[in-house]
Amino acid sequence: xxxxxxxxxxxxxxYQLNGAAQFEVSxxxxxSTVEFNHTGELLATGDKGGRVVIxxxxxxxxxxxxxxxxxxxxxxxxxHEPEFDYLKSLEIEEKINxxxxxxxxNAAHSLLSTNDKTIKLWKITERDKRPEGYNxxxxxxxxxxxxxxTSLQVPVLKPMDLMVEVTPRRIFANGHTYHVNxxxxxxxxxxxxxxxxxRINLWHLAITDRSFNIVDIKPANMEDLTEVITASEFHPxxxxxxxxxxSKGSLRLCDMxxxxxxxxxSKLFEEPEDPSNRSFFSEIISSxxxxxxSHSGRYMLTRDYLTVKVWDLNMETKPIETYQVHDYLRSxxxxxxxxxxxxxxxxxxxxxxxxxxxxxxxxxxxxMFDRNTKRDVxxxxxxxxSKPRAILKPRRVxxxxxxxxxxxxxxxxxxxxxxxxxxxxxxxxxxxxAATNNLxxxxxxxxxxxx
Amino acid sequence: MSxxxxxxxxxxxxxxEKQDTQEKEAVVPExxxxxxxxxxxxxxxxxxxxxxxxxxxLQKGQKYFDSGDYNMAKAKMKNxxxxxxxxxxxxxxxDHIPTPQDLPQRxxxxxxxxxxxxxxxxxSMDAACGVQDHx
Numbered sequence: 001x002x003x004x005x006x007x008x009x010x011x012x013x014x015y016q017l018n019g020a021a022q023f024e025v026s027x028x029x030x031x032s033t034v035e036f037n038h039t040g041e042l043l044a045t046g047d048k049g050g051r052v053v054i055x056x057x058x059x060x061x062x063x064x065x066x067x068x069x070x071x072x073x074x075x076x077x078x079x080h081e082p083e084f085d086y087l088k089s090l091e092i093e094e095k096i097n098x099x100x101x102x103x104x105x106n107a108a109h110s111l112l113s114t115n116d117k118t119i120k121l122w123k124i125t126e127r128d129k130r131p132e133g134y135n136x137x138x139x140x141x142x143x144x145x146x147x148x149x150t151s152l153q154v155p156v157l158k159p160m161d162l163m164v165e166v167t168p169r170r171i172f173a174n175g176h177t178y179h180v181n182x183x184x185x186x187x188x189x190x191x192x193x194x195x196x197x198x199r200i201n202l203w204h205l206a207i208t209d210r211s212f213n214i215v216d217i218k219p220a221n222m223e224d225l226t227e228v229i230t231a232s233e234f235h236p237x238x239x240x241x242x243x244x245x246x247s248k249g250s251l252r253l254c255d256m257x258x259x260x261x262x263x264x265x266s267k268l269f270e271e272p273e274d275p276s277n278r279s280f281f282s283e284i285i286s287s288x289x290x291x292x293x294s295h296s297g298r299y300m301l302t303r304d305y306l307t308v309k310v311w312d313l314n315m316e317t318k319p320i321e322t323y324q325v326h327d328y329l330r331s332x333x334x335x336x337x338x339x340x341x342x343x344x345x346x347x348x349x350x351x352x353x354x355x356x357x358x359x360x361x362x363x364x365x366x367x368m369f370d371r372n373t374k375r376d377v378x379x380x381x382x383x384x385x386s387k388p389r390a391i392l393k394p395r396r397v398x399x400x401x402x403x404x405x406x407x408x409x410x411x412x413x414x415x416x417x418x419x420x421x422x423x424x425x426x427x428x429x430x431x432x433x434a435a436t437n438n439l440x441x442x443x444x445x446x447x448x449x450x451x
Numbered sequence: 452m453s454x455x456x457x458x459x460x461x462x463x464x465x466x467x468e469k470q471d472t473q474e475k476e477a478v479v480p481e482x483x484x485x486x487x488x489x490x491x492x493x494x495x496x497x498x499x500x501x502x503x504x505x506x507x508x509l510q511k512g513q514k515y516f517d518s519g520d521y522n523m524a525k526a527k528m529k530n531x532x533x534x535x536x537x538x539x540x541x542x543x544x545x546d547h548i549p550t551p552q553d554l555p556q557r558x559x560x561x562x563x564x565x566x567x568x569x570x571x572x573x574x575s576m577d578a579a580c581g582v583q584d585h586x
Contacts, residue, residue: 018565031566049564053564053567073566076566197509228508247505279481280488330481333485334485338488439566
């Protein structure tokens with residue numbers, strides 16, 4: 001029953017689990033975003049409490065073969081705090097919506113983190129040396145009694161325990177009237193964009209008092225509002241191209257070289273709706289919750305409520321591939337609307353070679369689809385079903401009819417256990433799965449045993 | 452028991468037929484769900500993706516506080532007892548004057564994230580794990 005994925009079968013096993021046990025969950029601990037940096041050496045998580053935790057992968061070590069590849073806590077800091085905008089009577093959550101890493105350009109690491117309103121640039125540096133032997137200060141930093149100073153010495157740098165320092169280098173505030181849902185760093189490494197429900201702004205990483213509006217879909221009369229921006233991303237290689245998705249299920253590719261204001265798209269990707277399927281829920285479930293360019297830059301991956309779709313940039317009329325994530329929910333849409341689950345925003349991810357795509361679902365399940373073999377698998381991120389180093393067993397949801405042992409029925413699914421945020425290492429088969437307040441890191445068994 | 456077996460074999464034989472029925476039924480679930488919803492909420496708008504639903508999304512986080520009302524209320528406090536907030540602090544009605552105290556106080560997290568706490572390393576679950584000291 002194990003479904004092989006890719007050229008060689010990938011057996012996923014739990015490598016690491018961080019976070020408190022279920023009964024200790026406080027709202028602030030709920031993970032709201034997960035992101036690997038460009039090399040995969042660092043993994044950042046953001047939570048509802050406005051905190052960021054950065055994990056660093058242990059380098060290979062011959063002395064401790066089992067600790068190779070472990071992600072240890074590298075740093076943690078409070079990125080955003082709750083605010084109240086008295087002028088607009090608006091409560092601003094400290095929840096971290098997105099984290100994006102900047103490509104590393106020197107010894108320091110930098111990342112952008114954003115809540116609903118403010119984007120911040122953080123610089124993460126290491127300090128492993130400390131000057132010692134000051135003339136006027138003693139070891140504790142207290143001023144010396146000058147009468148005891150009889151000679152002049154030159155302070156020397158001595159090694160010290162590694163200290164990781166995080167400082168806010170830029171604060172990009174007041175750029176958004178509506179709630180920021182995405183940020184994306186441009187391949188030029190100088191600019192980035194931030195998107196809210198109705199507008200997209202372009203910023204220069206070094207300039208905080210100005211931003212350039214590149215998309216504005218706010219109607220003159222708000223009564224005419226029919227569509228909002230749900231996600232956006234820069235093309236990985238072409239610095240002039242970006243895509244944004246809408247609540248109506250369409251994607252718009254924009255070219256910043258074509259015009260200063262990109263309200264008019266260069267390409268519109270939209271799948272025509274099947275009129276026989278039209279229902280009250282159609283528009284809601286077609287809303288795109290996430291869009292990601294493939295590493296190659298040739299394709300885009302979108303997630304809507306029930307499917308993940310692969311789009312070819314060269315074909316606007318329909319996606320080239322559509323994968324059902326949990327089609328069995330079609331007969332549950334009424335209750336999912338009532339409990340608001342129908343508005344859950346799931347993310348999606350590509351693997352390093354763009355051959356496998358992944359997305360989360362309910363009951364702490366997550367799904368992977370192999371684009372080449374067309375096989376898919378459902379796996380579970382839970383303490384009970386993840387024994388150390390044991391290969392994850394594929395799960396199955398049964399929809400009536402034959403029921404196999406270990407199948408779970410649709411009615412038994414726990415809709416409070418949703419995997420909204422997932423990330424795939426840029427090159428290796430290592431995935432980070434956020435299950436409410438827990439962070440799971442799964443690795444390919446072959447990968448982890450290789451050293 | 453034998454009935455069950457019969458059913459199974461019957462469904463295998465008429466696999467094609469069953470599939471057809473299933474395909475027809477597959478078109479229906481959303482409509483059935485829609486009918487259920489409309490039965491529960493007859494006043495539900497015709498355009499679910501339209502203005503109302505989107506406006507609600509845009510207005511997330513809106514709380515109402517009027518300093519004028521607050522000061523007027525404070526001045527009147529001496530004369531009459533003002534209605535206090537009901538169980539739902541978020542509901543602001545005409546009778547209730549919102550005050551700064553009513554706005555849910557949201558403190559920032561002084562507590563470190565539990566993700567940064569003692570880790571459950573899969574390979575060292577038996578041993579105690581220490582907190583990273585280089586933070």
